Amino acid sequence: MRDASRAGEPAAVRRDDVDRLVYERRLEASLRQRDAVEFARQVRRTLWPDEELDRVVLADGREDIANPDQARRVVSAPRGRDALRTLNPDAVALFGRAAVETAAMDRDAWTGNCRWCFADASARALGGLAPADSPAYRALLGSDPCPRDRARWQQETTARRKARARLEAAIEDRRRAEAQARARQEFRAARDGLSAASQRHATAVRSLASVDPSAAPVTAAGAPQGRGPGNLPCGCTYATYCPTHAAMFGTSDRSVSRR
Incomplete structure (x- = not known):
């Protein structure tokens, strides 16, 4: 004290x-x-x-x-x-x-x-x-x-009410700011997690395609995605394997591996 x-x-x-x-x-x-x-x-x-x-x-x-x-x-x-x-x-x-x-x-x-x-x-x-x-x-x-006392008490009551209202407003503003900060943090974490998941997915797709081109993703119309002449980087098409994968699977017909 x-x-x-x-x-x-x-x-x-x-x-x-x-x-x-x-x-x-x-x-x-x-x-x-x-x-x-x-x-x-x-x-x-x-x-x-x-x-x-x-x-x-x-x-x-x-x-x-x-x-x-x-x-x-x-x-x-x-x-x-x-x-x-x-x-x-x-x-x-x-x-x-x-x-x-x-x-x-x-x-x-x-x-x-x-x-x-x-x-x-x-x-x-x-x-x-x-x-x-x-x-x-x-x-x-x-x-x-006396009337002066009553007037003073009324002023003090009004001042306390205003002070309480300001305090409640400040508390509400702080809660809102904290909620916005948490939301932004959660959004950034989700965005970073989505980016990392997309990168892992792309890596997995490339790894799978290098082993089994038949499992490579296709478009909604059924057409394969890729950059090479056979629609895949290695040269495979949706129907046939490239020479390298044909030697690996013993056939050039990709439909055999999907049966």
């Missing part, structure tokens, strides 16, 4: 290794926390326990805490950033440090501001997981994303 560095200097960590580690930890946390939405609600209650207080509306219209004992427990419990140390480690692994720390910030600071935008900017600046458009992140951050 670490690159070698000179003595006394910190080792560099590759971004790919960090991303892989973040992904592996998130996967492990998701296996332990099967219901991400309910787990996000638990994290939110740990950070801000007063949000879960039971309240009643008084006669004059004001709200008050329904259970004083519950209120005392909430008041004594840590909240906000002080409650971060009490969280289940799966919170950061599953949702990312940027979103968790944003959820723990003072709620009064978000008046007129977007928690989602801040968490996304923090994740991009510091690394790690950025909030995604999901019910779990809504439960954790305690709000809905």
Whole structure:
């Protein structure tokens, strides 16, 4: 994971290794926390326990805490950033440090501001997981994303689709090029094999004709092929042997050898 560095200097960590580690930890946390939405609600209650207080509306219209004992427990419990140390480690692994720390910030600071935008900017600046458009992140951050977040996600989705289309097109082009290269190679091999077979066939025909002119190939009309006066280089015709072959076979009548 670490690159070698000179003595006394910190080792560099590759971004790919960090991303892989973040992904592996998130996967492990998701296996332990099967219901991400309910787990996000638990994290939110740990950070801000007063949000879960039971309240009643008084006669004059004001709200008050329904259970004083519950209120005392909430008041004594840590909240906000002080409650971060009490969280289940799966919170950061599953949702990312940027979103968790944003959820723990003072709620009064978000008046007129977007928690989602801040968490996304923090994740991009510091690394790690950025909030995604999901019910779990809504439960954790305690709000809905703003129009800028939705527009950014739409742009990112479109960019991913285009990148995937380009990748698929590149893969298809490479497969097509490989198939064409294989076809050309097979064609050249077949052509070379045909040429070699033709040469072997011509040599065999000459060898056979020198021993048995009666087996020499003929045309479709039955006429023999050859160059000499007897239609074969040696002088044999379709009906008679040349003197050399007549002495070899003991006859000048080629029809005798074909009976």
